[in-house]
Amino acid sequence: DGGITQSPKYLFRKEGQNVTLSCEQNLNHDAMYWYRQDPGQGLRLIYYSQIVNDFQKGDIAEGYSVSREKKESFPLTVTSAQKNPTAFYLCASSSYSNEAFFGQGTRLTVV
Amino acid sequence: AQSVTQLGSHVSVSEGALVLLRCNYSSSVPPYLFWYVQYPNQGLQLLLKYTTGATLVKGINGFEAEFKKSETSFHLTKPSAHMSDAAEYFCASAGAGSYQLTFGKGTKLSVIP
Secondary structure (H helix, E strand, C coil): CCCEEEECCEEEECCCCCEEEEEEECCCCCEEEEEEECCCCCEEEEEEEEECCEEEECCCCCCEEECCCECCECCEEECCCCCCCCEEEEEEEECCCCCEEECCCEEEEEC | CCEEEEECCEEEEECCCCEEEEEEEECCCCCEEEEEEECCCCCEEEEEEECCCCCEEECHHHCEEEEEHHHCEEEEEECCCCHHHCEEEEEEEECCCCCCEEECCCEEEEEEC
């Protein structure tokens, strides 16, 4: 089945630690996105990529990094510089001027 | 820049009553418009989309939305609410020729038995 797979579903991070969230798609979509979701704030765009080896900052990129070495993969690293990383993270992909397809999300908690 | 406004962060309806979730967009050019639904701790699922053509769009689970250019609106409706409709709903827009989606802040729908 075609779709987007995010892993892990739950992730715990210690203070000062970097963690990487995985996102893989087999929909052959050019564009991929990372969103952060906090209660009452909707979806906020962290980074997006329209093509391999290229990506752009979204509204809240500070403390995050991404890579796009393959069309299918768009991992997100939450660095120690992100002071409030506890949130629900959603990965999505889309084709040109079309709807986005979402993964099931990763819930990150700082312990 | 595009923006999407959803009126009401929380809407409650009785089971069997009409569901109306409001969405207004701002764009100088009619955008592509979408409604998504999110159940707790899950990703977003597309309900319906408007790109071009017929302004009344039918989606899954009995939902529909009407694109009204004069009102810059794309409100979501369902004639009769079901308990399983309780979820959070997001309206989104994309400019024609653009990859980037702009989301509203979401409306949480509660269905009262």
